[in-house]
Amino acid sequence: MVRPYGYPLQRKARLQREWLHLEIQRYRRQLEEAREAEEAGAELSQRLQAQQGKGTPLPQELHARLEAHLGAALPKIVIHTDDEADALAEELQAEAFTSGNAIFFRKGAYDPYSEAGQKLLAHEAAHVLQQRQGLAKAGIDSDRSLEEQARQAEQPFIPRPVRWLELAGGLTIRLPAEEEGWLDEGSAIGLRGEYRAIPQRIARAYRQGLSATAVAEAIRKAEAAVHMPLLEAVLTFLGRAEGLKNHLLQAYRGGETAQATATPAQPAVQRQATSANRPPLRDLEPNFTFDAFLEQIATNLAYSNLPDLENQIRDSVDERGLEAPRRGSNPAELLKVFGFTSDRVIYGRWGLQARAFLPDPKRKTPYNQRAILAFRGTEGMYPAVTTLEAKLDTAIGDMTAEGAGYPQYQQNQELIARNLEFVARKSQGGKAVLTGHSLGGALAQITAAKHPNLTDQVVTFMAPAIRTADAKTVDQYNRVHKDDPIEARHYRVEGDLVPLAGEKLLTGKLYTFERRVRKDSNQPWRTGGLWGAVIDTHLTHPLAHLIDQQGATNPYQQAIDQHGAHDPYLNSSETAEVNIKWSGAYDLSKDKDPRLNLSQPHLATAPQKYYWAAVDVYYDRIAYTTLLEAIEAIAKRHDQYPAFRKAALEFIGSTDRLPLSKDALLLAQQIQIKDFEESIFFYIKSRFAKMKEEGVKIGQDVKYDIADELLRIWCSWHPGKKVTR
Incomplete structure (x- = not known):
């Protein structure tokens, strides 16, 4: 398509004229409505x-x-x-x-x-x-x-009345006085601060001499009162006091034989002995090498936008010079060693992105019997990162009341199903491995719950939990299919906030890690400050780092160590050394998930805080997404790209306005966009209400954007099919 010289300026001027025209129309309607309301005053008085x-x-x-x-x-x-x-x-x-x-x-x-x-x-x-x-x-x-x-007066009400609960001698916590709260975000924020302080205060009491038995009982009381697990948070606040942590775990699980108390001289000795007795994680987990490869896919390769990872070597960039391998990795060599090829990137609506990794028929390895479907995680946290992907992932993918991953899955469930079926056909046994990091891990779990018959394994990294009902669906499937159950393994680093969200992980194994940094060997290990504890822990690669620390035991681990991505600050000037060690192994079929759950209703303030971000993203992308959904429907009907492209361009050229789809209405409901907004004098119709009545205007810039992306749209809906021109 040939565009005239000066096109961007012409388009901007045209859009400004259209916007001014719409603003004038809006104000005229408001004036007319106000006059009509005044004329109807007498009738209104009678009705009142x-x-x-x-x-x-x-x-x-x-x-x-x-x-x-x-x-x-x-x-x-x-x-x-x-x-x-x-x-x-x-x-x-x-x-x-x-x-x-x-x-x-x-x-x-x-x-x-x-x-x-x-x-x-x-x-x-x-x-x-x-x-x-x-x-x-x-x-x-x-x-x-x-x-x-x-x-x-709309500001939050005063905090609701509280009651005090004694956990142990001299250790009390504050709780809401009633179960159902009338109030307010202000109360929720205050109570959230109280709840977060509970594990810290319990850990302090333990260090000051409270017995392990008393501390375990205090944790149980607190968990029953606040309806969330607290054990892992207490263990985190105990830091590297391994002896105290082990005694507490024994007491909490009912296996303590002696009353362990804190003494000033013991923690270092206990920590040294415990570390020496702990087996390497690779000896404990038989899938360690494969999971370390999946870690590279989920935390690294799934984030790439390049169409051909087999040709992406260390320090390479694409033809635009915009993307190099993350953190010094070599995707081409890593995939070659493990015997996989990367398929095309799958693009969906509202920021969904995934990629299939298929067994290379020319190379057999112990790890390429199953094909892999990997979901991309959050591409930066908005507003810290202001890219379009970050806005979509944060406002739509992460921070809605539906739970992380659910809006993106619901908007793209047919696209996901079509690609999962393709990946499963490429696997021995007709089942795929699902993986993802962060938001991608939630999407992997949700997909497994919706398609258990196509899922062999689910492996997540620093991922939030999903709805309890969906996790129980997989439990029920496994009870019926005892000979071929879905295996789930989860990896996360202590201090990371993302895994605190959601209700329940898929039942399986959970491994937790500690991450410490120091500038040189003369300094003590530390968490890296608030940013390091919260952000860097989410971006690290614990399995790759364990291989680096403990040494590779086979050629595949050597490939990960040599060609994989590692901790983002491993070689930075600010952090000379990074230490990762696994700190806990849990069987979720028996053990409680030891995490501080932030998903309870009285703590769920994140969706409200991201409300306007979600609304802005919705309005900003609704025209693009509405046209994209219509073009996707055309893509589904055409098996050949040339025929699809012709039909799509004809549709784009003849379309200036489209109705809101059911999916668009559902998303608006999920992020709580209403039909009315507050003006200076009263509530008026929102842009959303007008879209429902008049449809969504499709601007020329949106048409150009969709026309430029026809190839990737068709490829996303036709996995494995060759493109003919």
């Missing part, structure tokens, strides 16, 4: 009078807390949520409005258990108080100062 004596009183407990929050007595507030209330609010184009002591809500807007519902209720209660004090008139009042007061 007809509602007197109806409605439901606000619950007394919530009423009292609103009074405390607003600092003044409130009249008896009546809540209206019936059809007439919905109709009145709709006519006013408001999510809710007040008339005297009555608050009228749109259908579904009255939700005192959600943060958004609490803010809306506090906002309207402030208007009730203003009307009682004679500062505002009933209905919609255009006084900006009063509206600002109501907006300030």
Whole structure:
């Protein structure tokens, strides 16, 4: 396609004109709606009078807390949520409005258990108080100062009442006084701080002399009270005190025979003895070498956008000079040694990316009987990283109330199924190995739960958990297929926050590691500070580093040591030495996952904090994704690329507007985009509501973007098929 000289400037000017035209139309509609509302005032007054004596009183407990929050007595507030209330609010184009002591809500807007519902209720209660004090008139009042007061009232309520629970002598923790919270993000943040302090305080009490038995009992009490496992967090705060950690593990599991207490001189001696007695992880885990190869795929190769990894050698770049192998690796040589070839990158909607690694028929190795499907993880954390991939992965992939990985899977489940079926056909036994790092590990587990009959193994690295129901689906499959169950192995480094999310890992083996750094041999080992403990731990390669530390025992481990990626700061000027050691091995069919779970409802504030990022990403990418979904439907119908390209270009050229699809509506619901947004005076229709009515406008820039990507779209939907021109 030939584009005219100066095209970017012309396109920018055209888009600016279109945007200005849309803004003028929007303001005109607002003025017209305001005039219509004023003309309908008499009828509205009559309908409001007809509602007197109806409605439901606000619950007394919530009423009292609103009074405390607003600092003044409130009249008896009546809540209206019936059809007439919905109709009145709709006519006013408001999510809710007040008339005297009555608050009228749109259908579904009255939700005192959600943060958004609490803010809306506090906002309207402030208007009730203003009307009682004679500062505002009933209905919609255009006084900006009063509206600002109501907006300030949306701030979180005061923290809910608390109770104190004694875990051991002199060791108490703070908990919510009631199970169901009316309130507020503020309470959740405060309690989250309390909950995070629990394992640290338990570890401190243990170091100060509390017995292992008492500490184990305190952990059990705390876990029962806060409904999340705390053992691994306590072990993390104990650091390298191996003797204390072993005694605590024995006591927690019911196997302690003596009362172990902390003494100042013991930890170093105990640590040395324990380290000497611990077997190498490669002797404990029979799949160690294969998993170390999967670690390279999940944490390194799956992140590459290059179409041909077999030709990517150390220090090479693509034809644009934009991408070199990560962290000094040599993908071509590593794949060759293990007997695999890389297939084309799979691109989906809303940031999904995966790649298949297929057995090389020309080379047989002990590890290439099964084909591998690897899912890419989060490409940087937004807003620290501001690339498009980082925004999509963080706002859509990670930080929704659905759980990490679920929105991307749901938006691309047919694409994933088609590629998984292809990968399984390339495997002995018709089953694939699924792997992924971070978000990719969650996607691998979800895919296994949805397609257990096509899954042989799931191996994840620094991955969050998934929904309990999905994990139990795999458990049920394994009970029925005892002779050929799905194997799951999980690897994570202590201090990494990502694995704290979610509800349950797939049942299998879990291995945990400690990562320490120091600038030279004269300095003590440390975690690397907050950034090192939280970020670097998530990016490291623990299995590759163990091979480097302990020495390779076979040619395949030598290939990983020589050609694989290693810790990102192994050779940096800031960190001269990195030490990795495995610190725990768990059988999740018997042992509790020893992690501090941050997924409980009263701690789940991340989706709210990323709400506007998700909304921005949705609006920014909805035109592109809507057209992409339509083109994907064409790709599915055409087995030959030339015919697809012709049909796709004809469709793109004739399309200026498309309706929101079911998948787009589902995603909007998941990230809680609503039909109404707050303006200066009242609630108005959101861009999303207008898209539902008018469809999504497909701009010329979006058409150009999709037209440039037709080949990779078709290839993603036709794995293994050759492209004919």
